[in-house]
Amino acid sequence: MGAAGPLTASGRSGFHAVAAVRKAVREFMRTLPESAAESLCVAVSGGADSLALAEAAAYTCRSLPVTALVVDHGLQTGSDEVAEKAAATARELGVGEVRVLPVSVSGRGGPEAAARRARYAALREASAGAPVLLGHTRDDQAETVLLGLGRGSGPRSIAGMRPYDPPWGRPLLGLPRATTRAACDELGIVPWQDPHNSDSRYRRVRIREEALPTLEDVLGGGVAGALARTAAQLREDVDVLDDLGEELLAAARGDTCGGADEGRRTAPELSVPVLESAPGALRRRALRSWLLGAGVRELTDAHLRSVDALVADWRGQGGVWLPGDFEASRARGKLRVEPAAAGIITTSHHR
């Protein structure tokens, strides 16, 4: 079809949605640091969002090598055909290079979560440091915010997905999903409909099909946009607080201007008096960053608050158990974290 070609050559009017998607990509590209804009990948599932995005990237970034990456999870029979069809459509839309990445899906958390992990890992590896554009739209953002609110998540979650969180780029976060659907119509392509997207056993699907329309009835149209705007405002605040948390962490580690030495960076002890003097919101940010840096994963708010209690509510309690068999403890005015097997004597566990 060579859609990018004929659309440009004919200069036909009426391609409003295609133009809107291209504009979003152009504006996104302007925000990238120069070093990140030498080549580009687009993650293409074959759905309307990522196909409209692929066309816009190929058209807008003609001077760059653009590669479409299609992940085949191999979960359903025929998944290879879906992937090949997505790849063929991306080629038709003008993408120069297209790669299908077969992945094997296994591990914890059910097939959906495992597929998602495998997909992001394969995309990251195949992109070799280039930005990877994803087709998340404003509606996806609104759903993410509502899901976070329903779980009682913290501000980082409610702040939603970031437009650029290297290597992931999300140029379409400001556009409604209807625009990508309309763009596909204008381009004359029929996108793949993921059966999961209409399976009401998924909470996200019910948010999309039931909760958001109800909220629109009550609050008026434009709720998705409003939620996305709230998320964007929150992101600015979260970024400031995160930076302050990092400063507190550096102070608690006793870093000098030159930064911590290598040994300290991997398992630094933190000064309790420095942490004690800070507000809880910053302290918990500093502790989170410290624990992640030490290799602790899957930290919940409850874990974080238990570690924080070693600082702010100290009653001589023992170590705090953390996922991955780490233990945080306090002794002689210092906090430390290390693998539990290292022999810390634990008098109380927070499992």
Ligand SMILES: Nc1ncnc2c1ncn2[C@@H]1O[C@H](COP(=O)(O)OP(=O)(O)OP(=O)(O)O)[C@@H](O)[C@H]1O
């Ligand atoms: N099989 C796939 N191959 C390549 N890219 C994909 C694939 N599936 C999804 N993507 C990319 O991820 C984007 C978001 O898709 P989807 O919402 O289904 O994925 P998700 O990562 O599970 O979403 P979320 O991040 O909201 O949980 C798509 O627009 C596309 O860019």
